[in-house]
Amino acid sequence: MSGQLQGLSLPAWSRAGSGRISLPFDFSPEKLVYGGEALGYYQGRPVLVPxxxxxxxxxxxxxRVAKGVVHARPLRIxxxxxxxVVPPCPYFGRCGGCQLQHLSSAHQASWKKEILRETLRRIGKIPWEGEVELHAGPPWNYRNQARLKVARQADGRVVVGFFEADSHRLCPVDACLILSPRLNAIIKDLRREEWSVPLSGCLEIELLANxxxxxxMLTMRGKMEGQNGETLARMCLARLPGVSSVAIERGQAHQVFGEPALIYQVGEFRYRISPGSFFQASRFLLPEFVARVTExxxxxxxxxxxAGVGLFTLPLGQRFTQVIAVEGNSKSASDLTASAQAHALENIRIAREPVFDFLRRLAQTDAGLAVLDPPRAGVDVGTLKILIRLxxxxxHYVSCSPPTLARDLRYLTERGYRLDSIELFDFFPQTYHIECLARLSRSDLPNSS
Ligand SMILES: C[S@@+](CC[C@H](N)C(=O)[O-])C[C@H]1O[C@@H](n2cnc3c(N)ncnc32)[C@H](O)[C@@H]1O
Incomplete structure (x- = not known):
């Protein structure tokens, strides 16, 4: 094919690699990769297709071609x-939220297992032959949270929706099939004419259902100065069914109307969540998830x-003589303090600082268990180094990012820890996201798992 193209003026993307591929071609993918695209080869070049x-x-x-990989789009099956399967959502393919609606839910989960194993092998150098236990819940209406984007159309009407994939272009939506019914009811309401003026300064609305x-609880971002913000917040409290708390974000601070926080119950524990605090976004598997991390x-x-708002800290507080929770976000740490007090768990100590700073000061510990649940970037090597010294x-390493999990497991398994089990929580069906729990124990201790 490249011979036929000589002399033609090609777009920049087609000249970026060593050969030239610019015309449509037949493609038979070999596997799915993290990100949800299908990988295959054409004329010896790797090709990724959503x-x-x-x-x-x-x-x-x-x-386009990037780093030698051809990115292509499907024209015809x-x-x-x-x-x-037929994707049920009319926005699938345009909205950036879901990547896998065209694949049956059961097959999505088995591909995620495969991707996890492959990532452990390739990045972690861990050829995990054991089981990857799967925890799956209902594949739709599972999200308790959303980040709605707000924009204005040429006629002045306000539209809400989500960004298209890899873009800041809005895909307006009437409903989202992975969100809870309550969040969909709010989206439907927000599309009404009467919101156009009050929402005029708002760029983003974060929703969290209990x-x-x-x-x-709604958290609003944008340019909503003084009275405008208050008017909008009061209107949301009065007219949007179920809305109990509205926060207007001003820099790092929040001006909160209605109830100061949301209470979220998981198992026997009630967690306080304030605007700005982290909480898990998938609602059906949470009790099982907390049990597996702490049981x-x-x-x-x-x-x-x-530790966030203490999802694992409170149950650990019931089982251990002492628990130290470390959380860098002061709002989450305050929520955790309040929830621990409400449950009369006086054996919980909360360190409100970066994990690295906390561990560095700790001369020694006789910890039976360390739970790690870092953001997507994983745990930095300095922190891991101190941890293994302790x-x-x-x-118990909880991760939302297989590549950084694999990197960190490699570090730990090469320095005195054994990987005992790995479990996959399919928190986010229809998307490429993978949540998992890896349990490790010191290699000098007998395997008791
Ligand atoms: C993935 S969340 C997990 C929270 C909690 N374990 C849960 O499941 O709800 C990660 C948490 O780590 C906090 N965090 C991020 N980097 C941190 C650091 N270097 N030191 C302390 N906390 C940090 C974030 O504020 C967030 O609450």
Missing amino acids: RALPGERLEVEPV LEPAPQR DGDERV RQSGDMALDLF RPRRI
Whole structure:
């Protein structure tokens, strides 16, 4: 094909690699990769295509070349894979939220397992032959949170929606099939004419529903000076069903109207969540998730590192003599303090600082368990280094990013820890996101898992 193209003026993307691929071509992907695209090869070059599946044949068209990889878009499905299903959402393919609606939910989960194993092997150098236990819940209406973007159309009407993939272009939506019913009811309401003026300075609305999907906290971002912000907040409280708390974000601070925080119950614990605090976004699997991270553990001391509002800290407080929770965000740390007090868990100590700073000051610990639940970037090597010097008997590493999990597990397994089990929580069906729990123990101790 490249011979036919000589002399033609090609777009920049097609000259970026060593050969030239610019015309549509037949493509048979080999596997799905982290990110949700299908990977295959064409003329020896790696090709990534969204909304394609292994085992099928498609006609695809290249759109750009980056780092030697051809990124193409599907034009026609010539032979569909048996696992292909009709995506139920009318925005699928345009909205950047979901990547896998064209694949049946059961097959999504088995691909995620495969991707996790492959990532552990490639980045972590861990050829995990054991089981990857899967925890799956309902594949729709599972999100308790959303970040709605707000924009104005040429006629002045306000529209709400989500960004398109890799872009800041808005895809307006009437409903989102992965959000809880309550959040969808609010989206529907916000599309009404009467919101156009009050929402005029607003660029983003973050919604968080409680465990029963009855009460909702809104956090609004944008240019909503003084009285405008207050008027909008009061209107939301009065007219949007279920909204119990509205925060207007001003820099790092929040001006809150209605209730100061949301209470979210998981198992027997009630967690306070204030605007600006982190909370898990998937609602159905939370009790099972918390149980798996904390169950069968007890002893003198546990560390909950990257603790957030204390999702794991409170149950650990019931099982261990002492728990130290470390959380850098002061709002989350305050919520954790309030929830621990409300449950009369006086054995919980909260360190409101970066994990690295806290561990560096700790001369020694006899921790039976350290729970790690870092953001997507994983744990920096300085922190891991101190942690292994402190030698907790077990580490439960919770991760939302297989690549950084694999990198950190490599560090730990090469320095005295053994990987005992790995579990996948399919928190985010229809998307490429993978949440998992890796349990490790010190290699000098007998395997008791
Ligand atoms: C993925 S969340 C997990 C929170 C909690 N374990 C949960 O499941 O709800 C990560 C948390 O780590 C906090 N964090 C991020 N970097 C940190 C650091 N270097 N030191 C302390 N906390 C940090 C964030 O504020 C956030 O609350």
